[in-house]
Amino acid sequence: MHVGVYFDLRNPPAWRQDWSRLYGFTLELCEEAERLGAHSVWSTEHHLFDDGYVTQPLAFLSAVAARTRRVRLGTAIVIAPLHHPVEIAEQAALVDIVSGGRVDLGLGAGYRVPEFELFGADLGHRYATTDGVAREVRRWFGDDRMMPPPVQDPFPIWMGYQGPQGARRAGMLGAGLLSSNGGLWEFYRAGLVEGGHDPSIGRMAGGLQAFVTEDPEGDWPIVSKHLAYQVDSYRQHMVQGTDAPTPRPVDPEKLRTRDINAPPLTAFTYGTPEAVAEQIAAATTGAPVETVFIWASIGGAPEDVTVRHVQTICNRLRPLVEKL
DSSP: OEEEEEEOOOOOGGGOOOHHHHHHHHHHHHHHHHHTTOOEEEEOOOOSOTTOOOSOHHHHHHHHHHHOSSOEEEESOEEGGGSOHHHHHHHHHHHHHHHTSOEEEEEEOOOOHHHHHHHTOOSTTHHHHHHHHHHHHHHHHTOTTOSSOOSOSSOOEEEOOOHHHHHHHHHHHTOEEOOOOGGGHHHHHHHHHHTTOOGGGOOEEEEEOEEEOSOHHHHHHHHHHHHHHHHHHHHHHHTTTSSSOOOOOOOHHHHHTSOTTSOTTSOOEEEOHHHHHHHHHHHHTTSOEEEEEEESSOTTOOHHHHHHHHHHIIIIIHHHHHTO
């Protein structure tokens, strides 16, 4: 199993820094992660976040591609209903060319009302739309009119679907499943069979909301502060444009005590490299999980904390997980 790192480039108002500094520092850290043996770098997409959550992951990964030589570059995810399939295919192909064939294209359905309103997209049919975009992107990758074509053939497409129904949908599409939850394998496998695909093509990879440290108790005061911000921010942005009330602030201590495969925003994997590796092993047992990728930065954490975290992920956690 491989280990990657994940960046969302948040720049919270309470800890706001120069935007060019943030992006430059992150690009340097991607280079460092590659030097330290990370398998992959992942990013994602959101819009209208007050902390500047990265809006164009493929554009960001193009810059990472130009400064690295080996790490794979993944989107987890591009919000498919907000984009035309040809646009996604062309952007992904361009990054694939710049990187020499290192892109993993993760697609997801999205969920935020303001984002769909911003792009004039249909929130109500987002899953069917996402399925259709995945099919069309795959078809376009094989179209002779696409110039320039990507390096990879076939081009790896992953679906950022969660839960049993989402896992089945990913399987029916014959795509990879962006989840490290081994409990979803039976549903994903069933979808592969239902879609007429050989289950042996099943591939899973997933992000972990986690922090790995040699000193859990010593680091917890600062990590918990930035974790609370990050989770509260997600929860507040999630209800924007709906009638749901703003959720109450989370207790980071309760997040820390939950299971690794608990629903998103309800759990946080925290501990020593050995403890986190044990949880990863338990969560992925029996499933074709190829890669787990870890949050590199937690909600605007200081640069020195983020650097140390990436070093711990690569130097200490990675060798343990690669043995699984």
